[in-house]
Amino acid sequence: MGYKCTWNGIKFIVADRFYPSSKICSRCGDIKDKLSLSERTFICDECGYEIDRDLNASINLKNYGKGVA
Ligand SMILES: [Zn+2]
Numbered sequence: 387m388g389y390k391c392t393w394n395g396i397k398f399i400v401a402d403r404f405y406p407s408s409k410i411c412s413r414c415g416d417i418k419d420k421l422s423l424s425e426r427t428f429i430c431d432e433c434g435y436e437i438d439r440d441l442n443a444s445i446n447l448k449n450y451g452k453g454v455a
Contacts, residue, residue: 405446405447407444407446408442411432413433414430414433416431416433418431425439426438
């Protein structure tokens, strides 16, 4: 977390491999301890936000790329 690279392409690859984008709530930023692959809908334990798992992950990656997350 917090690792930043000035090369955008590399930053994205690093985020894709190590950033737990599918486990993070794109609304409040809470990170789930576990999220099974069979769970297609992300439901946040913290704020109750419900969103498609892949959509949530892509929003997180977008935020990460902007340095928001
Ligand atoms: Zn949340």
